[in-house]
Amino acid sequence: xxxxxxxxxxxxxxxxxxxxxxxxxxxxxxxxxxxxxxxxxxxxxxxxxxxxxxxxxxxxxxxxxxxxxxxxxxxxxxxxxxxxxxxxxxxxxxxxxxxxxxxxxxxxxxxxxxxxxxxxxxxxxxxxxxxxxxxxxxxxxxxxxxxxxxxxxxxxxxxxxxxxxxxxxxxxxxxxxxxxxxxxxxxxxxxxxx
Amino acid sequence: xxxxxxxxxxxxxxxxxxxxxxxxxxxxxxxxxxxxxxxxxxxxxxxxxxxxxxxxxxxxxxxxxxxxxxxxxxxxxxxxxxxxxxxxxxxxxxxxxxxxxxxxxxxxxxxxxxxxxxxxxxxxxxxxxxxxxxxxxxxxxxxxxxxxxxxxxxxxxxxxxxxxxxxxxxxxxxxxxxxxxxxxxxxxxxxxxx
DNA sequence: CTCTGGCTATAACGATCGTCATAGTCTACC
DNA sequence: GGTAGACTATGACGATCGTTATAGCCAGAG
Numbered sequence: 195x196x197x198x199x200x201x202x203x204x205x206x207x208x209x210x211x212x213x214x215x216x217x218x219x220x221x222x223x224x225x226x227x228x229x230x231x232x233x234x235x236x237x238x239x240x241x242x243x244x245x246x247x248x249x250x251x252x253x254x255x256x257x258x259x260x261x262x263x264x265x266x267x268x269x270x271x272x273x274x275x276x277x278x279x280x281x282x283x284x285x286x287x288x289x290x291x292x293x294x295x296x297x298x299x300x301x302x303x304x305x306x307x308x309x310x311x312x313x314x315x316x317x318x319x320x321x322x323x324x325x326x327x328x329x330x331x332x333x334x335x336x337x338x339x340x341x342x343x344x345x346x347x348x349x350x351x352x353x354x355x356x357x358x359x360x361x362x363x364x365x366x367x368x369x370x371x372x373x374x375x376x377x378x379x380x381x382x383x384x385x386x387x388x
Numbered sequence: 389x390x391x392x393x394x395x396x397x398x399x400x401x402x403x404x405x406x407x408x409x410x411x412x413x414x415x416x417x418x419x420x421x422x423x424x425x426x427x428x429x430x431x432x433x434x435x436x437x438x439x440x441x442x443x444x445x446x447x448x449x450x451x452x453x454x455x456x457x458x459x460x461x462x463x464x465x466x467x468x469x470x471x472x473x474x475x476x477x478x479x480x481x482x483x484x485x486x487x488x489x490x491x492x493x494x495x496x497x498x499x500x501x502x503x504x505x506x507x508x509x510x511x512x513x514x515x516x517x518x519x520x521x522x523x524x525x526x527x528x529x530x531x532x533x534x535x536x537x538x539x540x541x542x543x544x545x546x547x548x549x550x551x552x553x554x555x556x557x558x559x560x561x562x563x564x565x566x567x568x569x570x571x572x573x574x575x576x577x578x579x580x581x582x
Numbered sequence: 583c584t585c586t587g588g589c590t591a592t593a594a595c596g597a598t599c600g601t602c603a604t605a606g607t608c609t610a611c612c
Numbered sequence: 613g614g615t616a617g618a619c620t621a622t623g624a625c626g627a628t629c630g631t632t633a634t635a636g637c638c639a640g641a642g
Contacts, residue, residue, distance in 0.1 A: 202619090216501040217414075217499060217501050218412055218413070218414060218415075218498055218499040219412070219415075220411075220412060220414050220415035221412075221413075221414035221415075221499055223598075223599060223600080224599085224600065224601085225598085225599080225600090233620095234619085234620050234621065234622095235620095235621090235622095236619080236620055236621065236622085237619065237620065239600095239601075239602080240618080240619065240620085241619095245600065245601065246600065246601090294501040294503075295501070296498060300498065300551070300554055301498055301499075303554045303555070303557060303558040304412055304490060304494065304495055304498060304554055304557070305411060305412040305415055305495075307410040307411050307488040307489070307557075309488075312560070316558055319558045320555075320558040320559040320560070323555050323558060323559065323564075324559070345567060346567040346568075346570055346571050347571065349552070349555070349563075349564050349567040349568055349571075350548055350567065350568050350571045350572075352551070352555070353547075353548045353549075353550075353551030353552040353554075353555055353564060353568055354544055354547045354548035354551055354568075355547075355551070356550075356551035356554065356555070357494070357546070357547030357548055357549070357550035357551030357552075357554075358543070358547040358551075360494055360497045360498050360547075360550065360551075361497070361514075361517050361543070361546070361547055361550070363497060363498070363501075364497040364510055364513045364514040364517060365514040365517065365518070366506070366514070369543075370543050370547060373539060373540040373543040373544065374540075374543055374544050374547055376540055377540050377541065377543075377544045377575075378544075381571075381575075396589090417628075417629060417630080418629085418630065418631085419628085419629080419630090427590095428589085428590050428591065428592095429590095429591090429592095430589075430590055430591065430592085431589065431590065433630095433631075433632080434588080434589065434590085435589095439630065439631070440630065440631095
């Protein structure tokens with residue numbers, strides 16, 4: 195085989211990320227994910243033999259990589275431009291879904307509360323947040339921001355955007371993101387200036 | 389009857405809020421909520437005849453009121469003190485649950501993505517966010533902050549704390565909240581000074 | 583004491599869940 | 613052309629979901 199490298203597997207992952215971002219992890223069944231990706235149910239267990247956890251983990255990582263790629267590219271023009279791209283990206287997801295979709299990474303991070311062990315999907319979410327923060331912090335430092343402040347600001351950006359997206363969905367309004375955007379842009383601009 | 393006003397009903401709501409904050413709405417069953425509150429399943433439908441939606445709605449409002457009460461009290465000492473109390477409150481929830489609990493309002497806000505109509509629990513979440521923002525913004529304005537800036541900052545505080553709590557849970561570390569706290573305190577202090 | 587009505591106990595309803603097993607199809611290579 | 617192995621089709625498993633129904637309990641009012 196091999197030629198294939200069918201986008202089938204990737205379609206499932208991307209579709210899973212989308213559905214998780216709308217309804218949360220445990221409200222999204224494997225059957226629905228398969229149907230949404232026009233793949234048979236059997237295929238999901240063929241590609242993801244460890245079941246739902248594996249699929250959720252890959253969906254988180256997929257989203258993480260997708261956002262990180264956009265972030266890396268836009269950060270080349272500077273931290274403010276990177277921030278603006280980050281904001282625009284989430285704005286588009288919320289607007290284009292008519293306030294129904296958000297961030298699948300946050301959705302997974304919130305729904306996993308095991309007693310004994312850490313599920314892989316939760317660990318993946320932590321790594322994705324770290325990755326986004328690292329990209330922002332590195333760019334801030336490269337433009338003159340002090341290290342500690344850069345780290346703090348990067349965390350604030352990721353956290354507040356995640357929270358704001360959820361608030362926009364609840365309120366069915368983009369005003370929270372507008373407000374957060376203005377504050378964050380001023381903060382980032384100030385950090386690389388002084 | 390009437391004398392009763394048994395705390396039974398309230399116990400169910402409080403327990404539901406706690407469980408939702410740990411596992412999310414759809415991962416929390418009514419049976420488990422009843423058991424957690426040591427109430428029979430029948431009672432749940434007696435007190436909340438509209439079922440899970442009603443219970444979720446009341447859990448959101450219950451949490452909203454509880455936080456708002458703490459916020460109102462501590463804001464009397466000023467915006468910075470109010471912010472600190474807000475941060476301490478969420479810090480305690482995360483730490484005392486060993487990173488397993490978060491904010492039930494956020495959990496509900498994220499898990500509801502209906503096609504046709506807005507579920508009452510989601511509307512309640514929007515109102516709770518609004519309430520928290522209003523309290524913070526009013527305090528900021530009362531201490532000299534310009535109105536627009538106060539509103540923006542209030543949104544940023546609520547959103548970033550919500551997001552940070554989720555990040556702390558995923559990373560199993562309080563570092564994100566430490567960083568966010570420092571940034572927010574500086575911002576609030578700056579806003580009421582100039 | 584009787585009776586009323588808030589609360590509980592118990593069982594069931596259809597639906598759907600995650601997961602697995604098994605047999606079948608198809609394609610790529612020898 | 614035949615064989616291997618990737619993928620699909622189908623159906624079942626036990627469990628659990630939200631919800632409802634019905635019968636029973638038990639305190640307080642008359």
